[in-house]
Every structure is written in structure tokens, then in C-alpha cells.
Amino acid sequence: MAGIGPLTQDWEPIVIRKKAPSAATKKDEKVVNAARRAGAEIESVKKSNAGTNKAASSGTTLNTRKLDEETENLAHERVPTELKKAIMQARMDKKLTQAQLAQMINEKPQIIQEYESGKAIPNQQIIGKLERALGAKLRGKK
Numbered sequence: 569m570a571g572i573g574p575l576t577q578d579w580e581p582i583v584i585r586k587k588a589p590s591a592a593t594k595k596d597e598k599v600v601n602a603a604r605r606a607g608a609e610i611e612s613v614k615k616s617n618a619g620t621n622k623a624a625s626s627g628t629t630l631n632t633r634k635l636d637e638e639t640e641n642l643a644h645e646r647v648p649t650e651l652k653k654a655i656m657q658a659r660m661d662k663k664l665t666q667a668q669l670a671q672m673i674n675e676k677p678q679i680i681q682e683y684e685s686g687k688a689i690p691n692q693q694i695i696g697k698l699e700r701a702l703g704a705k706l707r708g709k710k
Contacts, residue, residue, distance in 0.1 A: 647686045651695070651706055656684050658702035673697035 603610055659669050659680075666684070670677040675694060682688035683698070692707075699706050 644689050647683055647688050647690055652684055652686050654706050658704040672701045
């Protein structure tokens with residue numbers, strides 16, 4: 569390669585930098601201390617409710633009287649006694665355990681227990697699955 573001449577590079581240099589720090593990293597204690605050591609100017613602004621719990625408690629005084637005067641007793645609807653007995657009877661007729669029935673409808677055994685004990689909140693999808701698996705009508709008139 570003696571006859572070619574001097575080799576030169578004709579490319580522009582590329583500088584790779586990290587992206588600019590986000591707002592969260594600008595507030596980081598390490599970053600602030602490093603900036604102080606470097607002599608950079610640091611601006612700090614105190615927010616009006618910073619460090620207090622005023623925002624959480626200020627809105628409650630308006631509704632406190634309404635809540636005190638409220639006398640309606642609210643509760644979730646539970647499984648009716650007829651449905652509990654119908655599920656239990658249909659399951660016993662098919663000679664299934666709660667776990668086997670739960671596996672047939674792809675639910676947890678705990679859900680079958682809750683329905684049979686009356687603690688569950690009725691879900692029409694689950695009741696429909698139970699009807700199909702047990703081959704019995706559980707909803708409506710028989």
C-alpha cells in the first residue's frame with residue numbers, strides 16, 4: 569500500500585451523551601449536593617401545603633354533618649336461602665363435592681362454599697355456570 573498516500577478520516581465525530589435528567593432526578597438529594605459542590609445555582613421553592621396534611625382534612629368538614637345525619641343502613645345483597653338450598657341439593661343429587669363442582673365451573677372451591685353458606689354476593693355469571701354444570705334451574709321460577 570505504498571503508492572496510495574496518507575490515510576485520512578473524512579467522518580464527523582459522534583458525541584454520545586446521556587439524556588437530560590428528569591424532574592425526579594433533579595430533585596434527588598445526591599444530585600443537589602453534587603450541584604452545590606460544583607458551585608451551580610440552586611433554586612428551592614416551598615409549596616404552600618408541603619409537609620402538612622391540610623389537603624386531606626379540609627374537605628371532610630363539609631360532609632361531616634351529612635354523614636352524621638345519614639341513617640340508611642347499606643349492605644350488599646347476599647345469596648337467598650332458596651338458592652343456597654337449590655345449589656346444595658343439585659350438587660348432592662349429582663354426588664359431587666364442593667371442590668369437584670368448583671373444578672367443573674373453573675372457580676375456586678371457596679366460591680362454592682360461600683354460595684352454599686349464603687355469604688357470597690350473587691354473580692349471575694357464576695350462577696349460570698352452576699346451572700349448566702348441575703343441570704338444574706337455580707334462577708327464576710321452577
